[in-house]
Amino acid sequence: MELKVMFFTSPTCGWCPFVEGILKKIIDEVSHLTLEIIDISKEVDKAEEYEIVAIPTIILPNNQRIIGGADEAFIREQLNFFVFMGQS
Amino acid sequence: MIISTGINELDKMIDGGLRTSYCYAIKGTAGAGKTVLSLFITHGALQKDIPVLFISTEVESDKIVEYGKSFGMDLQSFIKSGQLSVEKMTLKPQGVNLVQTERFDLSGIIARTKAKLQKINAKLVIFDSITAFFAEFQYEKTARSNFMDFIREITNEDTVLIFTAESQVAEEYATLEEFLVDGVIKIRTELKNNQLIKKISVPKLRSAQPTHFENRFIIDKKGVTIFRSEHPPISLIEEEKTGIGRLDELLGGGIPTGSVILIEVDGETNYFPLFLTSMYHHLSENKGVIIHSNVHMYSSKIVEEFKRSKSDITSHLNEGNVVFIDKYNRSVTAVEAREMSQLMTTDDMISVTVELMEAFAQAKQKVVLFGDLTDDANILSESDFLRYFALQSFNIKERRAIAYSFINFNAISREILARLRTTADIIIRFSRVEYNHYIECLKSSTGATFLPKIVKFNDTVPLIEIIG
Ligand SMILES: Nc1ncnc2c1ncn2[C@@H]1O[C@H](COP(=O)(O)OP(=O)(O)OP(=O)(O)O)[C@@H](O)[C@H]1O
Ligand SMILES: [Mg+2]
Numbered sequence: 001m002e003l004k005v006m007f008f009t010s011p012t013c014g015w016c017p018f019v020e021g022i023l024k025k026i027i028d029e030v031s032h033l034t035l036e037i038i039d040i041s042k043e044v045d046k047a048e049e050y051e052i053v054a055i056p057t058i059i060l061p062n063n064q065r066i067i068g069g070a071d072e073a074f075i076r077e078q079l080n081f082f083v084f085m086g087q088s
Numbered sequence: 089m090i091i092s093t094g095i096n097e098l099d100k101m102i103d104g105g106l107r108t109s110y111c112y113a114i115k116g117t118a119g120a121g122k123t124v125l126s127l128f129i130t131h132g133a134l135q136k137d138i139p140v141l142f143i144s145t146e147v148e149s150d151k152i153v154e155y156g157k158s159f160g161m162d163l164q165s166f167i168k169s170g171q172l173s174v175e176k177m178t179l180k181p182q183g184v185n186l187v188q189t190e191r192f193d194l195s196g197i198i199a200r201t202k203a204k205l206q207k208i209n210a211k212l213v214i215f216d217s218i219t220a221f222f223a224e225f226q227y228e229k230t231a232r233s234n235f236m237d238f239i240r241e242i243t244n245e246d247t248v249l250i251f252t253a254e255s256q257v258a259e260e261y262a263t264l265e266e267f268l269v270d271g272v273i274k275i276r277t278e279l280k281n282n283q284l285i286k287k288i289s290v291p292k293l294r295s296a297q298p299t300h301f302e303n304r305f306i307i308d309k310k311g312v313t314i315f316r317s318e319h320p321p322i323s324l325i326e327e328e329k330t331g332i333g334r335l336d337e338l339l340g341g342g343i344p345t346g347s348v349i350l351i352e353v354d355g356e357t358n359y360f361p362l363f364l365t366s367m368y369h370h371l372s373e374n375k376g377v378i379i380h381s382n383v384h385m386y387s388s389k390i391v392e393e394f395k396r397s398k399s400d401i402t403s404h405l406n407e408g409n410v411v412f413i414d415k416y417n418r419s420v421t422a423v424e425a426r427e428m429s430q431l432m433t434t435d436d437m438i439s440v441t442v443e444l445m446e447a448f449a450q451a452k453q454k455v456v457l458f459g460d461l462t463d464d465a466n467i468l469s470e471s472d473f474l475r476y477f478a479l480q481s482f483n484i485k486e487r488r489a490i491a492y493s494f495i496n497f498n499a500i501s502r503e504i505l506a507r508l509r510t511t512a513d514i515i516i517r518f519s520r521v522e523y524n525h526y527i528e529c530l531k532s533s534t535g536a537t538f539l540p541k542i543v544k545f546n547d548t549v550p551l552i553e554i555i556g
Binding site: 056078 | 177178179181183184185186187188189190191192193194195196197199200202203225227231237
């Protein structure tokens with residue numbers, strides 16, 4: 001099953017490039033995971049659709065959200081906890 | 089651009105109205121009326137064709153529309169015509185789980201808000217409330233400090249931004265947001281004479297003098313009204329008395345001749361004690377009393393009530409000092425009376441009243457007029473009713489008489505009540521909380537106004553007393 005991670009970013013967000021790098025790295029490692037990057041300054045409709053308030057917001061496939069920038073360990077932990085739990 | 093709040097008295101308090109590119113905070117404790125006031129400001133702007141974006145962080149947008157409906161606003165039609173957009177915005181939409189860190193900004197909600205406001209070309213943005221909004225953040229301080237960006241970006245669009253914020257009861261210090269905004273509108277609830285009353289003030293206003301006084305803030309079915317809350321009277325030159333000692337005192341010694349007194353009651357408060365006490369007093373001064381009878385106020389009932397209070401007005405009746413103008417033929421029942429409203433036109437009413445006033449004047453008697461306006465308000469068209477009241481008031485002033493006009497404020501529209509209030513010189517309002525009755529003065533020609541005071545009813549004249 002293909003699972004998608006959504007990453008909402010904006011030009012004003014200082015932590016976003018860093019988080020984006022981590023996400024790309026993790027997702028490269030996992031075959032059934034894809035990443036959609038949405039710059040809300042260009043795609044405000046998407047921000048509206050997903051009711052995005054704070055940036056960065058990461059939406060995991062099970063609708064779990066990570067609000068705010070985090071380091072690799074934290075993001076891996078969340079992914080393991082919410083996405084891979086019971087799958088591997 | 090200056091946008092009216094739609095509430096005259098509030099406009100005056102904020103230097104004429106809301107300024108675009110300014111941000112205002114409406115502060116108040118839970119249930120103070122922040123949402124209701126926001127709704128009225130929204131509605132006021134819409135009626136002047138100013139598009140509004142209403143962001144709700146507490147409840148779904150259809151709840152906001154419904155809330156408006158409970159005050160007679162048709163917000164749905166403004167949504168349809170593209171003048172209003174009501175949006176629910178929250179960090180935690182339904183069914184979503186969150187983990188949060190401290191490293192975020194609010195560019196998401198900023199971008200969405202900008203898009204929404206540009207779409208309808210909104211000049212006014214309401215954000216109700218920041219308290220509920222911030223409550224969803226684990227790192228609330230970060231959210232609050234980032235909210236500055238929201239304020240800056242939205243007001244930069246040449247709009248007015250109003251946000252509501254819940255204040256704590258004992259909050260004396262200014263909160264962060266208060267430093268950021270251009271104006272603070274504060275609603276406070278206090279316990280006075282055992283009754284909860286609301287007061288509104290403007291403790292902060294950029295580039296204008298803040299109003300360092302509190303006004304009375306009233307929310308009822310009809311919406312919100314602001315009145316000066318308590319003012320000492322100037323002394324009167326030519327005065328009459330109502331016959332209710334403490335009331336006269338509070339009004340600065342009495343009432344000027346030529347006064348039109350509007351007495352607002354809810355449907356269940358009995359205004360007869362005030363009516364009869366005043367009537368008795370005026371009769372004792374040998375004045376001529378004219379009564380516009382209707383189903384609530386008619387000859388046999390009045391005579392009966394006087395008998396019960398052991399006051400004799402027979403001599404006044406015999407001398408013709410009391411005249412009833414029976415507009416709706418008193419022998420019929422209440423229901424029939426309404427149907428027979430054509431018996432006498434309002435113009436007939438006015439001319440008969442004027443003739444009587446002249447007759448009393450010939451006899452060197454001053455005149456006092458009593459009437460219950462409620463039925464007239466319901467039977468007549470709005471314009472006829474207002475014309476009738478205006479004409480009547482004109483004659484009262486012209487002939488230096490006094491009129492006591494009673495109205496059930498629950499039975500008339502907000503607009504009509506507002507017009508009556510403008511015409512009236514003195515506004516007395518009765519209210520009730522459980523078994524306690526209160527009286528307050530919202531307006532008077534001497535400048536005197538006072539907050540609700542406890543009312544006591546007696547079996548004999550004076551049938552009504554004011555405590556405190
Ligand atoms: N239809 C109505 N008729 C009379 N009074 C009403 C009506 N609707 C609301 N109120 C009064 O308005 C007050 C609530 O106002 P509002 O919802 O604006 O409060 P608020 O300040 O937004 O509170 P919160 O912090 O809970 O959001 C209540 O005190 C209620 O008595
Ligand atoms: Mg509210």
